[in-house]
Amino acid sequence: MSETTPFSLKPHLSVFDAVADHWGWGEQQFSKLAEQFQIHQTRFSSHSPRLEISPQPGPAIWLLTIKNTDFALKLEFLNRHKNQQITFVIIPDQLNSEQISQLINQAQIFSFITHKDELNEGLMQAKQDLLLKESYFQKLKQVKKQNRQLEILNQNLENLVHERTKKEFVASQETEVSLKDMQSILSFIKLISFAGSIEDLMNEVRGEYKKFHAIMPPVLLLTAGQSEIKFFYFQGKQFTQKIHFNSHQQKDLRTLNEIDLRSHLSNIFGRPFGAITIFDLEFQSRELKPTTAKMIFEHSLSSQNKNDFYDYSQERWPIINRAVENILLKESLQESAKQWSKTFNQIKDPILILNENYQMTLSNNELHRNKKSTCFQAFAHGTAPCLGCPIKKTFESGEPQFSDIHIEGRFYKVHSYPIRLADGGDVTHVINQYTDTTASVNLRSRVIQSEKMAAVGLLAGNIAHELNNPLTGIYSLSALLLEDLDKNSNTFKDLTEVKDAAARCQRIIKDLLDFSSVGADSKTKKIDINEMVSKTLPLLKMAMRNLNSELILSEQPLWVECNPQLLQQVIFNLVNNACQAMGEGGKLTVITSESGSSVQIIVRDTGSGIPDDIKSFIFDPFFTTKEEGKGTGLGLSMSKSVIERYNGRLILNEKYKEGTEFLINLPAVK
Amino acid sequence: MMKVLIVDDEPLVRRSLEKVFQKHGHEVLTAQDGLMGVDAWKSFKPDAAVIDILMPGLTGPELIAEVKPSSQTAIILISAYSGEYNLESTKNLGADLFIEKPFDDIQLIVSKLTEIWESKKS
Numbered sequence: 001m002s003e004t005t006p007f008s009l010k011p012h013l014s015v016f017d018a019v020a021d022h023w024g025w026g027e028q029q030f031s032k033l034a035e036q037f038q039i040h041q042t043r044f045s046s047h048s049p050r051l052e053i054s055p056q057p058g059p060a061i062w063l064l065t066i067k068n069t070d071f072a073l074k075l076e077f078l079n080r081h082k083n084q085q086i087t088f089v090i091i092p093d094q095l096n097s098e099q100i101s102q103l104i105n106q107a108q109i110f111s112f113i114t115h116k117d118e119l120n121e122g123l124m125q126a127k128q129d130l131l132l133k134e135s136y137f138q139k140l141k142q143v144k145k146q147n148r149q150l151e152i153l154n155q156n157l158e159n160l161v162h163e164r165t166k167k168e169f170v171a172s173q174e175t176e177v178s179l180k181d182m183q184s185i186l187s188f189i190k191l192i193s194f195a196g197s198i199e200d201l202m203n204e205v206r207g208e209y210k211k212f213h214a215i216m217p218p219v220l221l222l223t224a225g226q227s228e229i230k231f232f233y234f235q236g237k238q239f240t241q242k243i244h245f246n247s248h249q250q251k252d253l254r255t256l257n258e259i260d261l262r263s264h265l266s267n268i269f270g271r272p273f274g275a276i277t278i279f280d281l282e283f284q285s286r287e288l289k290p291t292t293a294k295m296i297f298e299h300s301l302s303s304q305n306k307n308d309f310y311d312y313s314q315e316r317w318p319i320i321n322r323a324v325e326n327i328l329l330k331e332s333l334q335e336s337a338k339q340w341s342k343t344f345n346q347i348k349d350p351i352l353i354l355n356e357n358y359q360m361t362l363s364n365n366e367l368h369r370n371k372k373s374t375c376f377q378a379f380a381h382g383t384a385p386c387l388g389c390p391i392k393k394t395f396e397s398g399e400p401q402f403s404d405i406h407i408e409g410r411f412y413k414v415h416s417y418p419i420r421l422a423d424g425g426d427v428t429h430v431i432n433q434y435t436d437t438t439a440s441v442n443l444r445s446r447v448i449q450s451e452k453m454a455a456v457g458l459l460a461g462n463i464a465h466e467l468n469n470p471l472t473g474i475y476s477l478s479a480l481l482l483e484d485l486d487k488n489s490n491t492f493k494d495l496t497e498v499k500d501a502a503a504r505c506q507r508i509i510k511d512l513l514d515f516s517s518v519g520a521d522s523k524t525k526k527i528d529i530n531e532m533v534s535k536t537l538p539l540l541k542m543a544m545r546n547l548n549s550e551l552i553l554s555e556q557p558l559w560v561e562c563n564p565q566l567l568q569q570v571i572f573n574l575v576n577n578a579c580q581a582m583g584e585g586g587k588l589t590v591i592t593s594e595s596g597s598s599v600q601i602i603v604r605d606t607g608s609g610i611p612d613d614i615k616s617f618i619f620d621p622f623f624t625t626k627e628e629g630k631g632t633g634l635g636l637s638m639s640k641s642v643i644e645r646y647n648g649r650l651i652l653n654e655k656y657k658e659g660t661e662f663l664i665n666l667p668a669v670k
Numbered sequence: 671m672m673k674v675l676i677v678d679d680e681p682l683v684r685r686s687l688e689k690v691f692q693k694h695g696h697e698v699l700t701a702q703d704g705l706m707g708v709d710a711w712k713s714f715k716p717d718a719a720v721i722d723i724l725m726p727g728l729t730g731p732e733l734i735a736e737v738k739p740s741s742q743t744a745i746i747l748i749s750a751y752s753g754e755y756n757l758e759s760t761k762n763l764g765a766d767l768f769i770e771k772p773f774d775d776i777q778l779i780v781s782k783l784t785e786i787w788e789s790k791k792s
Contacts (some may be wrong), residue, residue, distance in 0.1 A: 014709055121781075257706055267700020465750040465751055466750075468750035468771050468772050469679075469680040469682075469750055469771065470680055470682050470683075471772055472680070472682075472686075472750075472771045472772035472773060473680055473681070473683040473684075473685065473686055475772060475774075476682075476683070476686035476687070476773070476776040477682055477685055477686035477688070477689065479686075479775075479776060480686055480689045480690055480776065481695070483693075506772045562789075584760060
């Protein structure tokens with residue numbers, strides 16, 4: 001506690017004029033008193049006592065004379081009221097002892113001096129009293145001061161508590177707000193993560209920003225290349241997308257500035273565009289690296305609202321970014337899955353993915369799409385794995401296998417490839433690829449067949465030559481022996497039969513040699529068609545044995561210019577086909593004739609005829625309706641090419657309905 | 671009368687030729703392959719010969735080359751493989767005529783060979 005004003009060793013003493021007058025004090029008395037007090041000579045009207053006349057606030061001794069009690073009471077009242085701590089020393093003037101004792105009781109007058117000699121004593125006592133009073137006053141002042149300080153402290157404390165309480169309130173309010181924010185962000189995340197398409201997403205974003213009235217619905221821009229930009233936006237409530245040609249071709253979308261973008265947007269919306277805020281989207285995944293995306297909000301926000309908008313967006317932006325990325329990824333995945341399945345389904349060969357139980361998990365063909373069905377049910381319409389199926393071997397060996405299977409008259413090469421879903425794990429599935437090899441198998445068998453025929457031809461040639469030697473001997477020896485015999489004897493007749501048989505054999509062999517030596521001598525000759533037909537038919541005696549045959553040859557020789565062996569083969573082929581078309585029973589007719597400058601050969605049968613749907617194929621190489629091994633599919637095509645080589649025509653007479661009729665026309669020569 | 675050598679690996683051909691030449695009064699010797707033909711030629715010294723081309727041992731042309739016949743000798747080559755032979759090539763092989771097997775008239779061989787032999791003699 002700080003030191004208060006020290007007690008004045010000389011207390012203030014106010015001496016009122018009346019005192020000096022009352023006792024007739026001179027300078028002497030005052031200077032004597034001045035040793036003990038600071039003296040103030042004062043005057044005031046006894047009718048209007050005012051304490052302001054006191055030289056200074058604080059304790060003082062007032063020495064005054066009073067004539068009535070009222071005045072003293074008033075003073076005392078004022079003193080008490082104003083807490084002036086004045087000690088009154090009164091010199092009563094015209095007061096009786098009753099009045100004095102009333103004042104002592106009522107007015108707290110310190111002392112009454114009734115005699116000059118009592119003055120010193122009285123003043124000294126008053127001084128003591130004053131000093132006491134002063135010390136009390138000081139103490140009071142101190143206490144007051146302390147109280148005040150305490151009060152201030154208390155106030156401060158109160159303020160502090162108040163402040164703290166207020167802060168806490170604000171803080172709890174803030175927490176509540178941020179909790180609300182968090183909840184709203186969470187629900188936004190939830191909603192946007194359910195968005196399955198750009199449209200869903202845009203609707204969510206639009207809803208999320210609805211609270212800003214000065215914000216228009218969002219616009220999303222996407223580009224994967226430089227030439228076009230995809231715009232996703234709302235026209236009214238309708239979600240729309242549009243591809244817009246990028247007129248700022250030299251610029252990447254990333255570098256398009258606000259003005260460029262606004263011009264694009266104005267073109268699309270058909271109205272001028274206000275202020276926009278652009279958010280650049282950034283994608284993490286490699287698949288979307290070439291994709292650039294921006295989300296744009298048109299707005300008319302005040303600068304204060306703009307900050308709110310930015311704060312609001314700051315929290316939502318990464319979420320939207322991620323959601324757009326997810327949807328784009330999903331779309332690109334779906335796209336590539338679609339592309340893959342399209343590619344897969346476009347493969348013409350059937351491809352099946354199968355498990356160990358031959359059950360299909362995937363197929364590239366609609367016909368085999370019935371899941372849970374097995375490959376042999378779906379593909380081969382069988383009840384057990386196909387003969388030669390490589391699947392089991394593939395599962396066992398873990399290596400690709402292949403084999404040939406035969407299903408419903410068609411040949412398939414089956415390649416079976418193992419699939420291990422885990423690295424180094426067991427084979428869980430196989431991919432089976434079925435290649436239809438029917439055509440090539442048939443072709444191969446035909447090639448084999450024609451090679452066989454060639455070999456047979458060569459063999460026949462050699463055999464024919466070998467047979468010629470003994471036949472020559474048989475024939476010649478018989479002829480010689482006959483010369484020695486009696487023409488009527490039985491031996492002569494028998495030996496004649498032997499000689500004739502040998503001659504017949506020689507003829508057959510000669511024809512066979514002619515027939516098999518095609519190409520050895522491809523020179524053309526002038527030949528008689530009639531002779532050629534006559535020479536060829538005996539070669540087909542076997543084929544014709546159960547048939548009626550009619551040979552109608554023109555009376556005159558029919559000369560043509562061509563290779564005899566080749567022409568013989570053509571006639572052989574046509575007649576042989578006719579015989580085969582009839583099988584057991586029927587009538588074969590061969591007619592030769594001349595009409596103007598051309599020679600005609602007709603080969604006609606009464607067989608089943610050629611079905612309309614294959615008429616256009618019959619002259620194609622390797623086309624055959626005959627059983628495997630019976631025909632090469634080369635006969636008609638080779639015949640046609642031979643006849644055309646000599647400027648002739650070989651045609652099927654489609655007007656003939658009782659069977660089949662082929663017509664050969666060749667230029668006649670004289 | 672000629673001394674005729676017949677060389678052919680086919681017995682029936684040998685037999686029929688032998689018979690027909692003998693019938694016309696010629697002296698005949700037969701051999702069944704090229705090597706035996708050479709031996710027979712050297713001992714028999716024929717005036718005329720009918721020789722098969724394809725035979726075991728030596729072929730007909732090889733036989734002719736081996737025995738080097740005089741220009742007086744009449745020689746006919748016979749074969750079932752006719753393709754590569756004509757008159758020109760036959761001459762080059764040292765023969766006078768080529769006849770394709772099978773022959774229709776065996777008498778023709780006798781008359782042809784006689785004709786050649788007689789024309790060479792005069």
